[in-house]
Amino acid sequence: RxxxxxxxxxxxxxxxxxxxxxxxxxxxxxxxxxxxxxxxxxxxxxxxxxxxxxxxxxxxxxxxxxxxxxxxxxxxxxxxxxxxxxxxxxxxxxxxxxxxxxxxxxxxxxxxxxxxxxxxxxxxxxxxxxxANQLLKITDGAVVDIGGGTTGISIVEKGQVVKVADEATGGTHLSLVIAGAYKLAFDAAEKYKRNEQHHDELLTVLKPVIEKISSIIIQQTKGYNVEGIYLVGGTACLKNIETIIEKTTGIPTYKPTNPMxxxxxxxxxxx
Ligand code: ATP
Structure with a gap:
Protein backbone atom coordinates (compact mmCIF):
# COMPACT_ATOMS: atom_id res chain seq x y z
CA ARG A 1 0.00 0.00 0.00
CA ALA A 132 6.30 -0.34 -14.50
CA ASN A 133 7.44 -2.32 -11.47
CA GLN A 134 10.33 0.11 -10.98
CA LEU A 135 7.60 2.42 -9.68
CA LEU A 136 5.09 -0.03 -8.26
CA LYS A 137 7.82 -1.94 -6.39
CA ILE A 138 5.72 -5.07 -6.13
CA THR A 139 7.59 -7.93 -4.44
CA ASP A 140 4.88 -10.55 -5.06
CA GLY A 141 2.10 -10.36 -7.64
CA ALA A 142 1.44 -9.73 -11.30
CA VAL A 143 1.98 -6.40 -13.06
CA VAL A 144 -0.49 -6.28 -15.93
CA ASP A 145 0.17 -3.56 -18.52
CA ILE A 146 -2.93 -3.10 -20.69
CA GLY A 147 -1.74 -0.88 -23.50
CA GLY A 148 -3.05 -0.12 -26.96
CA GLY A 149 -2.17 -3.25 -28.90
CA THR A 150 -1.28 -5.75 -26.23
CA THR A 151 -1.56 -6.84 -22.61
CA GLY A 152 1.83 -7.47 -21.00
CA ILE A 153 2.10 -9.57 -17.87
CA SER A 154 5.04 -9.75 -15.52
CA ILE A 155 4.92 -12.13 -12.56
CA VAL A 156 7.05 -11.12 -9.61
CA GLU A 157 7.99 -13.46 -6.77
CA LYS A 158 10.11 -12.29 -3.83
CA GLY A 159 11.07 -9.20 -5.82
CA GLN A 160 12.27 -11.19 -8.85
CA VAL A 161 10.54 -11.25 -12.23
CA VAL A 162 9.89 -14.95 -12.84
CA LYS A 163 7.79 -14.71 -15.99
CA VAL A 164 6.94 -12.17 -18.69
CA ALA A 165 4.31 -12.58 -21.39
CA ASP A 166 2.54 -10.42 -23.93
CA GLU A 167 -0.74 -11.11 -25.71
CA ALA A 168 -2.43 -9.26 -28.53
CA THR A 169 -5.49 -7.77 -26.84
CA GLY A 170 -5.59 -4.18 -25.60
CA GLY A 171 -7.23 -0.78 -25.95
CA THR A 172 -7.33 -0.93 -29.76
CA HIS A 173 -9.68 -3.90 -29.52
CA LEU A 174 -11.94 -1.98 -27.12
CA SER A 175 -12.06 0.90 -29.63
CA LEU A 176 -12.93 -1.49 -32.45
CA VAL A 177 -15.85 -2.84 -30.41
CA ILE A 178 -17.04 0.73 -29.70
CA ALA A 179 -16.68 1.63 -33.40
CA GLY A 180 -18.91 -1.35 -34.29
CA ALA A 181 -21.49 -0.81 -31.56
CA TYR A 182 -21.84 2.95 -32.03
CA LYS A 183 -21.19 3.00 -35.81
CA LEU A 184 -18.22 5.35 -35.39
CA ALA A 185 -14.94 5.62 -37.30
CA PHE A 186 -12.01 4.16 -35.34
CA ASP A 187 -10.52 7.55 -34.36
CA ALA A 188 -13.90 8.81 -33.15
CA ALA A 189 -14.36 5.60 -31.14
CA GLU A 190 -10.90 6.11 -29.57
CA LYS A 191 -11.84 9.64 -28.52
CA TYR A 192 -15.21 8.52 -27.21
CA LYS A 193 -13.54 5.83 -25.13
CA ARG A 194 -10.97 8.18 -23.57
CA ASN A 195 -13.69 10.49 -22.24
CA GLU A 196 -14.29 9.41 -18.66
CA GLN A 197 -17.90 10.59 -18.79
CA HIS A 198 -18.65 7.69 -21.14
CA HIS A 199 -16.99 5.02 -19.01
CA ASP A 200 -20.03 3.86 -17.00
CA GLU A 201 -22.09 3.36 -20.15
CA LEU A 202 -19.18 1.77 -22.04
CA LEU A 203 -18.42 -0.85 -19.44
CA THR A 204 -21.41 -3.02 -20.46
CA VAL A 205 -20.42 -2.87 -24.15
CA LEU A 206 -16.77 -3.57 -23.36
CA LYS A 207 -17.32 -6.33 -20.77
CA PRO A 208 -16.69 -9.25 -23.19
CA VAL A 209 -13.29 -7.83 -24.27
CA ILE A 210 -12.33 -7.11 -20.64
CA GLU A 211 -13.30 -10.71 -19.82
CA LYS A 212 -11.05 -11.85 -22.67
CA ILE A 213 -8.19 -9.82 -21.11
CA SER A 214 -9.04 -11.51 -17.78
CA SER A 215 -8.87 -14.95 -19.39
CA ILE A 216 -5.41 -14.05 -20.74
CA ILE A 217 -4.36 -13.09 -17.20
CA ILE A 218 -5.77 -16.38 -15.81
CA GLN A 219 -3.97 -18.37 -18.50
CA GLN A 220 -0.62 -16.63 -18.02
CA THR A 221 -0.68 -16.73 -14.22
CA LYS A 222 -1.66 -20.42 -14.04
CA GLY A 223 0.75 -22.35 -11.83
CA TYR A 224 1.96 -19.22 -10.01
CA ASN A 225 0.83 -18.06 -6.59
CA VAL A 226 -0.37 -14.60 -7.64
CA GLU A 227 -1.96 -12.82 -4.69
CA GLY A 228 -2.50 -9.47 -6.36
CA ILE A 229 -2.87 -7.99 -9.84
CA TYR A 230 -1.52 -4.47 -10.37
CA LEU A 231 -2.94 -2.77 -13.46
CA VAL A 232 -1.02 -0.20 -15.49
CA GLY A 233 -1.19 1.09 -19.10
CA GLY A 234 -3.60 3.52 -20.75
CA THR A 235 -6.45 1.01 -21.02
CA ALA A 236 -6.40 0.54 -17.26
CA CYS A 237 -7.69 4.17 -17.10
CA LEU A 238 -11.10 2.73 -17.97
CA LYS A 239 -13.22 3.23 -14.85
CA ASN A 240 -14.03 -0.03 -13.04
CA ILE A 241 -12.03 -2.25 -15.41
CA GLU A 242 -10.35 -3.46 -12.20
CA THR A 243 -13.73 -4.58 -10.81
CA ILE A 244 -14.41 -6.85 -13.79
CA ILE A 245 -10.85 -8.21 -13.79
CA GLU A 246 -10.98 -8.91 -10.04
CA LYS A 247 -14.34 -10.68 -10.39
CA THR A 248 -13.34 -12.85 -13.35
CA THR A 249 -9.85 -13.76 -12.16
CA GLY A 250 -10.76 -14.07 -8.46
CA ILE A 251 -7.50 -12.23 -7.64
CA PRO A 252 -7.51 -8.90 -5.72
CA THR A 253 -6.84 -6.21 -8.33
CA TYR A 254 -5.35 -2.78 -7.72
CA LYS A 255 -4.58 0.18 -9.94
CA PRO A 256 -2.76 3.46 -9.45
CA THR A 257 -4.67 6.74 -9.79
CA ASN A 258 -3.34 7.30 -13.30
CA PRO A 259 -2.07 3.98 -14.72
CA MET A 260 -1.11 5.53 -18.08
P1 ATP B 1 1.31 -0.97 -26.29
O1 ATP B 1 1.87 -1.01 -24.89
O2 ATP B 1 0.24 -1.98 -26.51
O3 ATP B 1 2.32 -0.90 -27.37
P2 ATP B 1 0.78 1.85 -25.74
O4 ATP B 1 2.11 1.93 -25.05
O5 ATP B 1 0.44 2.89 -26.76
O6 ATP B 1 0.53 0.43 -26.40
P3 ATP B 1 -0.60 2.92 -23.50
O7 ATP B 1 -0.07 4.27 -23.85
O8 ATP B 1 -0.27 2.34 -22.18
O9 ATP B 1 -0.27 1.86 -24.62
O10 ATP B 1 -2.17 2.94 -23.64
C1 ATP B 1 -2.80 3.34 -24.82
C2 ATP B 1 -4.22 2.84 -24.80
O11 ATP B 1 -4.88 3.38 -23.67
C3 ATP B 1 -5.02 3.29 -26.02
O12 ATP B 1 -5.81 2.21 -26.50
C4 ATP B 1 -5.89 4.41 -25.47
O13 ATP B 1 -7.11 4.53 -26.17
C5 ATP B 1 -6.12 3.92 -24.05
N1 ATP B 1 -6.48 5.01 -23.16
C6 ATP B 1 -5.75 6.12 -22.89
N2 ATP B 1 -6.41 6.92 -22.03
C7 ATP B 1 -7.58 6.29 -21.76
C8 ATP B 1 -8.71 6.61 -20.95
N3 ATP B 1 -8.76 7.73 -20.25
N4 ATP B 1 -9.74 5.73 -20.91
C9 ATP B 1 -9.70 4.58 -21.60
N5 ATP B 1 -8.67 4.22 -22.40
C10 ATP B 1 -7.63 5.06 -22.48
Missing part, protein backbone atom coordinates in the same frame (compact mmCIF):
# COMPACT_ATOMS: atom_id res chain seq x y z
CA UNK A 2 2.89 2.30 0.85
CA UNK A 3 4.52 1.77 -2.53
CA UNK A 4 1.21 2.37 -4.36
CA UNK A 5 0.89 5.67 -2.47
CA UNK A 6 4.43 6.66 -3.49
CA UNK A 7 3.71 5.62 -7.08
CA UNK A 8 0.52 7.74 -7.15
CA UNK A 9 2.42 10.72 -5.79
CA UNK A 10 5.19 10.33 -8.37
CA UNK A 11 2.66 10.10 -11.23
CA UNK A 12 0.76 13.14 -9.89
CA UNK A 13 4.03 15.13 -9.87
CA UNK A 14 4.64 14.03 -13.44
CA UNK A 15 1.15 15.15 -14.52
CA UNK A 16 1.97 18.56 -13.03
CA UNK A 17 5.26 18.91 -14.89
CA UNK A 18 3.62 17.92 -18.20
CA UNK A 19 1.55 21.09 -17.76
CA UNK A 20 4.29 23.20 -16.21
CA UNK A 21 7.91 21.97 -16.44
CA UNK A 22 10.30 22.54 -13.54
CA UNK A 23 13.17 24.65 -14.79
CA UNK A 24 15.65 24.29 -11.91
CA UNK A 25 19.29 23.44 -12.62
CA UNK A 26 20.25 19.79 -12.91
CA UNK A 27 23.66 18.37 -13.85
CA UNK A 28 22.00 15.71 -15.96
CA UNK A 29 18.57 14.61 -17.14
CA UNK A 30 17.12 11.15 -17.72
CA UNK A 31 14.42 10.58 -20.33
CA UNK A 32 12.09 7.60 -20.43
CA UNK A 33 10.65 6.92 -23.87
CA UNK A 34 7.53 4.78 -24.18
CA UNK A 35 6.97 4.08 -27.87
CA UNK A 36 3.51 2.60 -27.72
CA UNK A 37 0.95 1.36 -30.20
CA UNK A 38 -1.41 4.24 -29.46
CA UNK A 39 0.73 6.78 -27.68
CA UNK A 40 4.33 7.99 -27.49
CA UNK A 41 5.32 9.35 -24.08
CA UNK A 42 8.55 11.09 -23.01
CA UNK A 43 9.16 11.48 -19.27
CA UNK A 44 12.12 13.57 -18.07
CA UNK A 45 13.67 13.25 -14.61
CA UNK A 46 16.42 15.37 -13.06
CA UNK A 47 19.67 14.16 -11.46
CA UNK A 48 17.72 13.18 -8.31
CA UNK A 49 15.25 11.19 -10.42
CA UNK A 50 12.47 13.70 -9.77
CA UNK A 51 10.03 14.46 -12.64
CA UNK A 52 10.79 17.79 -14.35
CA UNK A 53 8.96 17.61 -17.69
CA UNK A 54 6.94 15.36 -19.93
CA UNK A 55 5.11 15.23 -23.20
CA UNK A 56 2.97 12.71 -25.02
CA UNK A 57 1.25 12.37 -28.36
CA UNK A 58 -1.19 9.86 -29.82
CA UNK A 59 0.45 8.38 -32.92
CA UNK A 60 0.42 5.35 -35.16
CA UNK A 61 4.13 4.69 -35.60
CA UNK A 62 4.55 1.52 -33.55
CA UNK A 63 2.31 -1.52 -33.36
CA UNK A 64 2.75 -4.04 -30.52
CA UNK A 65 6.42 -3.13 -30.11
CA UNK A 66 7.03 -3.23 -33.89
CA UNK A 67 8.07 0.02 -35.53
CA UNK A 68 5.68 0.30 -38.50
CA UNK A 69 6.57 3.87 -39.48
CA UNK A 70 10.29 4.30 -38.85
CA UNK A 71 10.65 7.86 -40.22
CA UNK A 72 7.46 8.96 -38.47
CA UNK A 73 8.66 7.48 -35.17
CA UNK A 74 12.06 9.22 -35.39
CA UNK A 75 10.44 12.55 -36.31
CA UNK A 76 7.92 12.30 -33.49
CA UNK A 77 10.51 11.45 -30.81
CA UNK A 78 12.79 14.21 -32.12
CA UNK A 79 9.88 16.68 -32.09
CA UNK A 80 8.94 15.82 -28.51
CA UNK A 81 12.63 15.94 -27.51
CA UNK A 82 13.03 19.43 -28.99
CA UNK A 83 9.79 20.61 -27.41
CA UNK A 84 11.03 19.49 -23.99
CA UNK A 85 14.53 20.88 -24.55
CA UNK A 86 13.07 24.28 -25.33
CA UNK A 87 10.92 24.19 -22.21
CA UNK A 88 13.82 23.08 -20.00
CA UNK A 89 16.42 25.16 -21.86
CA UNK A 90 18.84 22.25 -21.92
CA UNK A 91 19.90 19.36 -24.12
CA UNK A 92 18.47 15.95 -23.33
CA UNK A 93 21.09 13.27 -23.87
CA UNK A 94 20.35 10.06 -21.97
CA UNK A 95 17.28 7.95 -22.62
CA UNK A 96 15.90 4.53 -21.83
CA UNK A 97 13.13 2.82 -23.78
CA UNK A 98 10.95 -0.25 -23.48
CA UNK A 99 9.35 -3.04 -25.45
CA UNK A 100 6.39 -5.32 -24.87
CA UNK A 101 7.77 -8.51 -23.24
CA UNK A 102 9.12 -11.10 -25.63
CA UNK A 103 9.43 -8.75 -28.61
CA UNK A 104 13.09 -7.80 -28.10
CA UNK A 105 14.38 -10.31 -30.63
CA UNK A 106 11.72 -9.09 -33.04
CA UNK A 107 12.21 -5.36 -32.89
CA UNK A 108 14.54 -4.28 -30.09
CA UNK A 109 16.97 -3.08 -32.74
CA UNK A 110 14.42 -0.82 -34.43
CA UNK A 111 13.34 0.83 -31.16
CA UNK A 112 17.01 1.36 -30.33
CA UNK A 113 17.62 2.95 -33.75
CA UNK A 114 14.59 5.25 -33.38
CA UNK A 115 15.82 6.53 -30.01
CA UNK A 116 19.37 7.02 -31.29
CA UNK A 117 18.31 8.61 -34.60
CA UNK A 118 16.21 11.10 -32.63
CA UNK A 119 19.46 12.24 -30.99
CA UNK A 120 19.51 10.33 -27.68
CA UNK A 121 22.14 8.10 -26.19
CA UNK A 122 20.30 4.88 -25.26
CA UNK A 123 21.28 3.69 -21.79
CA UNK A 124 18.73 0.92 -21.23
CA UNK A 125 16.10 -1.10 -23.09
CA UNK A 126 13.75 -3.08 -20.86
CA UNK A 127 10.35 -4.76 -21.02
CA UNK A 128 7.24 -2.69 -20.20
CA UNK A 129 5.79 -4.44 -17.11
CA UNK A 130 9.28 -4.71 -15.60
CA UNK A 131 9.67 -0.96 -16.17
CA UNK A 261 2.16 7.11 -16.95
CA UNK A 262 3.52 4.39 -14.67
CA UNK A 263 5.44 2.58 -17.43
CA UNK A 264 7.03 5.71 -19.00
CA UNK A 265 8.14 6.88 -15.55
CA UNK A 266 9.46 3.41 -14.72
CA UNK A 267 11.49 3.54 -17.94
CA UNK A 268 12.90 6.97 -16.99
CA UNK A 269 13.84 5.69 -13.53
CA UNK A 270 15.75 2.84 -15.24
CA UNK A 271 17.71 5.26 -17.45
Missing amino acids: QSMKACNQFVAEFEQVIKKPKKHFSKTYYTGIDLGTACVVLAVLDENYEPVAGAYRYADVVRDGMVVDYIGAVELVRELKEELEQKLKTELIYAAASLPPGTDELDGGAIKNVVQSAGFELTNLLDEPTA FVTPLGIAVSC
Whole structure:
Protein backbone atom coordinates (compact mmCIF):
# COMPACT_ATOMS: atom_id res chain seq x y z
CA ARG A 1 0.00 0.00 0.00
CA GLN A 2 2.89 2.30 0.85
CA SER A 3 4.52 1.77 -2.53
CA MET A 4 1.21 2.37 -4.36
CA LYS A 5 0.89 5.67 -2.47
CA ALA A 6 4.43 6.66 -3.49
CA CYS A 7 3.71 5.62 -7.08
CA ASN A 8 0.52 7.74 -7.15
CA GLN A 9 2.42 10.72 -5.79
CA PHE A 10 5.19 10.33 -8.37
CA VAL A 11 2.66 10.10 -11.23
CA ALA A 12 0.76 13.14 -9.89
CA GLU A 13 4.03 15.13 -9.87
CA PHE A 14 4.64 14.03 -13.44
CA GLU A 15 1.15 15.15 -14.52
CA GLN A 16 1.97 18.56 -13.03
CA VAL A 17 5.26 18.91 -14.89
CA ILE A 18 3.62 17.92 -18.20
CA LYS A 19 1.55 21.09 -17.76
CA LYS A 20 4.29 23.20 -16.21
CA PRO A 21 7.91 21.97 -16.44
CA LYS A 22 10.30 22.54 -13.54
CA LYS A 23 13.17 24.65 -14.79
CA HIS A 24 15.65 24.29 -11.91
CA PHE A 25 19.29 23.44 -12.62
CA SER A 26 20.25 19.79 -12.91
CA LYS A 27 23.66 18.37 -13.85
CA THR A 28 22.00 15.71 -15.96
CA TYR A 29 18.57 14.61 -17.14
CA TYR A 30 17.12 11.15 -17.72
CA THR A 31 14.42 10.58 -20.33
CA GLY A 32 12.09 7.60 -20.43
CA ILE A 33 10.65 6.92 -23.87
CA ASP A 34 7.53 4.78 -24.18
CA LEU A 35 6.97 4.08 -27.87
CA GLY A 36 3.51 2.60 -27.72
CA THR A 37 0.95 1.36 -30.20
CA ALA A 38 -1.41 4.24 -29.46
CA CYS A 39 0.73 6.78 -27.68
CA VAL A 40 4.33 7.99 -27.49
CA VAL A 41 5.32 9.35 -24.08
CA LEU A 42 8.55 11.09 -23.01
CA ALA A 43 9.16 11.48 -19.27
CA VAL A 44 12.12 13.57 -18.07
CA LEU A 45 13.67 13.25 -14.61
CA ASP A 46 16.42 15.37 -13.06
CA GLU A 47 19.67 14.16 -11.46
CA ASN A 48 17.72 13.18 -8.31
CA TYR A 49 15.25 11.19 -10.42
CA GLU A 50 12.47 13.70 -9.77
CA PRO A 51 10.03 14.46 -12.64
CA VAL A 52 10.79 17.79 -14.35
CA ALA A 53 8.96 17.61 -17.69
CA GLY A 54 6.94 15.36 -19.93
CA ALA A 55 5.11 15.23 -23.20
CA TYR A 56 2.97 12.71 -25.02
CA ARG A 57 1.25 12.37 -28.36
CA TYR A 58 -1.19 9.86 -29.82
CA ALA A 59 0.45 8.38 -32.92
CA ASP A 60 0.42 5.35 -35.16
CA VAL A 61 4.13 4.69 -35.60
CA VAL A 62 4.55 1.52 -33.55
CA ARG A 63 2.31 -1.52 -33.36
CA ASP A 64 2.75 -4.04 -30.52
CA GLY A 65 6.42 -3.13 -30.11
CA MET A 66 7.03 -3.23 -33.89
CA VAL A 67 8.07 0.02 -35.53
CA VAL A 68 5.68 0.30 -38.50
CA ASP A 69 6.57 3.87 -39.48
CA TYR A 70 10.29 4.30 -38.85
CA ILE A 71 10.65 7.86 -40.22
CA GLY A 72 7.46 8.96 -38.47
CA ALA A 73 8.66 7.48 -35.17
CA VAL A 74 12.06 9.22 -35.39
CA GLU A 75 10.44 12.55 -36.31
CA LEU A 76 7.92 12.30 -33.49
CA VAL A 77 10.51 11.45 -30.81
CA ARG A 78 12.79 14.21 -32.12
CA GLU A 79 9.88 16.68 -32.09
CA LEU A 80 8.94 15.82 -28.51
CA LYS A 81 12.63 15.94 -27.51
CA GLU A 82 13.03 19.43 -28.99
CA GLU A 83 9.79 20.61 -27.41
CA LEU A 84 11.03 19.49 -23.99
CA GLU A 85 14.53 20.88 -24.55
CA GLN A 86 13.07 24.28 -25.33
CA LYS A 87 10.92 24.19 -22.21
CA LEU A 88 13.82 23.08 -20.00
CA LYS A 89 16.42 25.16 -21.86
CA THR A 90 18.84 22.25 -21.92
CA GLU A 91 19.90 19.36 -24.12
CA LEU A 92 18.47 15.95 -23.33
CA ILE A 93 21.09 13.27 -23.87
CA TYR A 94 20.35 10.06 -21.97
CA ALA A 95 17.28 7.95 -22.62
CA ALA A 96 15.90 4.53 -21.83
CA ALA A 97 13.13 2.82 -23.78
CA SER A 98 10.95 -0.25 -23.48
CA LEU A 99 9.35 -3.04 -25.45
CA PRO A 100 6.39 -5.32 -24.87
CA PRO A 101 7.77 -8.51 -23.24
CA GLY A 102 9.12 -11.10 -25.63
CA THR A 103 9.43 -8.75 -28.61
CA ASP A 104 13.09 -7.80 -28.10
CA GLU A 105 14.38 -10.31 -30.63
CA LEU A 106 11.72 -9.09 -33.04
CA ASP A 107 12.21 -5.36 -32.89
CA GLY A 108 14.54 -4.28 -30.09
CA GLY A 109 16.97 -3.08 -32.74
CA ALA A 110 14.42 -0.82 -34.43
CA ILE A 111 13.34 0.83 -31.16
CA LYS A 112 17.01 1.36 -30.33
CA ASN A 113 17.62 2.95 -33.75
CA VAL A 114 14.59 5.25 -33.38
CA VAL A 115 15.82 6.53 -30.01
CA GLN A 116 19.37 7.02 -31.29
CA SER A 117 18.31 8.61 -34.60
CA ALA A 118 16.21 11.10 -32.63
CA GLY A 119 19.46 12.24 -30.99
CA PHE A 120 19.51 10.33 -27.68
CA GLU A 121 22.14 8.10 -26.19
CA LEU A 122 20.30 4.88 -25.26
CA THR A 123 21.28 3.69 -21.79
CA ASN A 124 18.73 0.92 -21.23
CA LEU A 125 16.10 -1.10 -23.09
CA LEU A 126 13.75 -3.08 -20.86
CA ASP A 127 10.35 -4.76 -21.02
CA GLU A 128 7.24 -2.69 -20.20
CA PRO A 129 5.79 -4.44 -17.11
CA THR A 130 9.28 -4.71 -15.60
CA ALA A 131 9.67 -0.96 -16.17
CA ALA A 132 6.30 -0.34 -14.50
CA ASN A 133 7.44 -2.32 -11.47
CA GLN A 134 10.33 0.11 -10.98
CA LEU A 135 7.60 2.42 -9.68
CA LEU A 136 5.09 -0.03 -8.26
CA LYS A 137 7.82 -1.94 -6.39
CA ILE A 138 5.72 -5.07 -6.13
CA THR A 139 7.59 -7.93 -4.44
CA ASP A 140 4.88 -10.55 -5.06
CA GLY A 141 2.10 -10.36 -7.64
CA ALA A 142 1.44 -9.73 -11.30
CA VAL A 143 1.98 -6.40 -13.06
CA VAL A 144 -0.49 -6.28 -15.93
CA ASP A 145 0.17 -3.56 -18.52
CA ILE A 146 -2.93 -3.10 -20.69
CA GLY A 147 -1.74 -0.88 -23.50
CA GLY A 148 -3.05 -0.12 -26.96
CA GLY A 149 -2.17 -3.25 -28.90
CA THR A 150 -1.28 -5.75 -26.23
CA THR A 151 -1.56 -6.84 -22.61
CA GLY A 152 1.83 -7.47 -21.00
CA ILE A 153 2.10 -9.57 -17.87
CA SER A 154 5.04 -9.75 -15.52
CA ILE A 155 4.92 -12.13 -12.56
CA VAL A 156 7.05 -11.12 -9.61
CA GLU A 157 7.99 -13.46 -6.77
CA LYS A 158 10.11 -12.29 -3.83
CA GLY A 159 11.07 -9.20 -5.82
CA GLN A 160 12.27 -11.19 -8.85
CA VAL A 161 10.54 -11.25 -12.23
CA VAL A 162 9.89 -14.95 -12.84
CA LYS A 163 7.79 -14.71 -15.99
CA VAL A 164 6.94 -12.17 -18.69
CA ALA A 165 4.31 -12.58 -21.39
CA ASP A 166 2.54 -10.42 -23.93
CA GLU A 167 -0.74 -11.11 -25.71
CA ALA A 168 -2.43 -9.26 -28.53
CA THR A 169 -5.49 -7.77 -26.84
CA GLY A 170 -5.59 -4.18 -25.60
CA GLY A 171 -7.23 -0.78 -25.95
CA THR A 172 -7.33 -0.93 -29.76
CA HIS A 173 -9.68 -3.90 -29.52
CA LEU A 174 -11.94 -1.98 -27.12
CA SER A 175 -12.06 0.90 -29.63
CA LEU A 176 -12.93 -1.49 -32.45
CA VAL A 177 -15.85 -2.84 -30.41
CA ILE A 178 -17.04 0.73 -29.70
CA ALA A 179 -16.68 1.63 -33.40
CA GLY A 180 -18.91 -1.35 -34.29
CA ALA A 181 -21.49 -0.81 -31.56
CA TYR A 182 -21.84 2.95 -32.03
CA LYS A 183 -21.19 3.00 -35.81
CA LEU A 184 -18.22 5.35 -35.39
CA ALA A 185 -14.94 5.62 -37.30
CA PHE A 186 -12.01 4.16 -35.34
CA ASP A 187 -10.52 7.55 -34.36
CA ALA A 188 -13.90 8.81 -33.15
CA ALA A 189 -14.36 5.60 -31.14
CA GLU A 190 -10.90 6.11 -29.57
CA LYS A 191 -11.84 9.64 -28.52
CA TYR A 192 -15.21 8.52 -27.21
CA LYS A 193 -13.54 5.83 -25.13
CA ARG A 194 -10.97 8.18 -23.57
CA ASN A 195 -13.69 10.49 -22.24
CA GLU A 196 -14.29 9.41 -18.66
CA GLN A 197 -17.90 10.59 -18.79
CA HIS A 198 -18.65 7.69 -21.14
CA HIS A 199 -16.99 5.02 -19.01
CA ASP A 200 -20.03 3.86 -17.00
CA GLU A 201 -22.09 3.36 -20.15
CA LEU A 202 -19.18 1.77 -22.04
CA LEU A 203 -18.42 -0.85 -19.44
CA THR A 204 -21.41 -3.02 -20.46
CA VAL A 205 -20.42 -2.87 -24.15
CA LEU A 206 -16.77 -3.57 -23.36
CA LYS A 207 -17.32 -6.33 -20.77
CA PRO A 208 -16.69 -9.25 -23.19
CA VAL A 209 -13.29 -7.83 -24.27
CA ILE A 210 -12.33 -7.11 -20.64
CA GLU A 211 -13.30 -10.71 -19.82
CA LYS A 212 -11.05 -11.85 -22.67
CA ILE A 213 -8.19 -9.82 -21.11
CA SER A 214 -9.04 -11.51 -17.78
CA SER A 215 -8.87 -14.95 -19.39
CA ILE A 216 -5.41 -14.05 -20.74
CA ILE A 217 -4.36 -13.09 -17.20
CA ILE A 218 -5.77 -16.38 -15.81
CA GLN A 219 -3.97 -18.37 -18.50
CA GLN A 220 -0.62 -16.63 -18.02
CA THR A 221 -0.68 -16.73 -14.22
CA LYS A 222 -1.66 -20.42 -14.04
CA GLY A 223 0.75 -22.35 -11.83
CA TYR A 224 1.96 -19.22 -10.01
CA ASN A 225 0.83 -18.06 -6.59
CA VAL A 226 -0.37 -14.60 -7.64
CA GLU A 227 -1.96 -12.82 -4.69
CA GLY A 228 -2.50 -9.47 -6.36
CA ILE A 229 -2.87 -7.99 -9.84
CA TYR A 230 -1.52 -4.47 -10.37
CA LEU A 231 -2.94 -2.77 -13.46
CA VAL A 232 -1.02 -0.20 -15.49
CA GLY A 233 -1.19 1.09 -19.10
CA GLY A 234 -3.60 3.52 -20.75
CA THR A 235 -6.45 1.01 -21.02
CA ALA A 236 -6.40 0.54 -17.26
CA CYS A 237 -7.69 4.17 -17.10
CA LEU A 238 -11.10 2.73 -17.97
CA LYS A 239 -13.22 3.23 -14.85
CA ASN A 240 -14.03 -0.03 -13.04
CA ILE A 241 -12.03 -2.25 -15.41
CA GLU A 242 -10.35 -3.46 -12.20
CA THR A 243 -13.73 -4.58 -10.81
CA ILE A 244 -14.41 -6.85 -13.79
CA ILE A 245 -10.85 -8.21 -13.79
CA GLU A 246 -10.98 -8.91 -10.04
CA LYS A 247 -14.34 -10.68 -10.39
CA THR A 248 -13.34 -12.85 -13.35
CA THR A 249 -9.85 -13.76 -12.16
CA GLY A 250 -10.76 -14.07 -8.46
CA ILE A 251 -7.50 -12.23 -7.64
CA PRO A 252 -7.51 -8.90 -5.72
CA THR A 253 -6.84 -6.21 -8.33
CA TYR A 254 -5.35 -2.78 -7.72
CA LYS A 255 -4.58 0.18 -9.94
CA PRO A 256 -2.76 3.46 -9.45
CA THR A 257 -4.67 6.74 -9.79
CA ASN A 258 -3.34 7.30 -13.30
CA PRO A 259 -2.07 3.98 -14.72
CA MET A 260 -1.11 5.53 -18.08
CA PHE A 261 2.16 7.11 -16.95
CA VAL A 262 3.52 4.39 -14.67
CA THR A 263 5.44 2.58 -17.43
CA PRO A 264 7.03 5.71 -19.00
CA LEU A 265 8.14 6.88 -15.55
CA GLY A 266 9.46 3.41 -14.72
CA ILE A 267 11.49 3.54 -17.94
CA ALA A 268 12.90 6.97 -16.99
CA VAL A 269 13.84 5.69 -13.53
CA SER A 270 15.75 2.84 -15.24
CA CYS A 271 17.71 5.26 -17.45
P1 ATP B 1 1.31 -0.97 -26.29
O1 ATP B 1 1.87 -1.01 -24.89
O2 ATP B 1 0.24 -1.98 -26.51
O3 ATP B 1 2.32 -0.90 -27.37
P2 ATP B 1 0.78 1.85 -25.74
O4 ATP B 1 2.11 1.93 -25.05
O5 ATP B 1 0.44 2.89 -26.76
O6 ATP B 1 0.53 0.43 -26.40
P3 ATP B 1 -0.60 2.92 -23.50
O7 ATP B 1 -0.07 4.27 -23.85
O8 ATP B 1 -0.27 2.34 -22.18
O9 ATP B 1 -0.27 1.86 -24.62
O10 ATP B 1 -2.17 2.94 -23.64
C1 ATP B 1 -2.80 3.34 -24.82
C2 ATP B 1 -4.22 2.84 -24.80
O11 ATP B 1 -4.88 3.38 -23.67
C3 ATP B 1 -5.02 3.29 -26.02
O12 ATP B 1 -5.81 2.21 -26.50
C4 ATP B 1 -5.89 4.41 -25.47
O13 ATP B 1 -7.11 4.53 -26.17
C5 ATP B 1 -6.12 3.92 -24.05
N1 ATP B 1 -6.48 5.01 -23.16
C6 ATP B 1 -5.75 6.12 -22.89
N2 ATP B 1 -6.41 6.92 -22.03
C7 ATP B 1 -7.58 6.29 -21.76
C8 ATP B 1 -8.71 6.61 -20.95
N3 ATP B 1 -8.76 7.73 -20.25
N4 ATP B 1 -9.74 5.73 -20.91
C9 ATP B 1 -9.70 4.58 -21.60
N5 ATP B 1 -8.67 4.22 -22.40
C10 ATP B 1 -7.63 5.06 -22.48
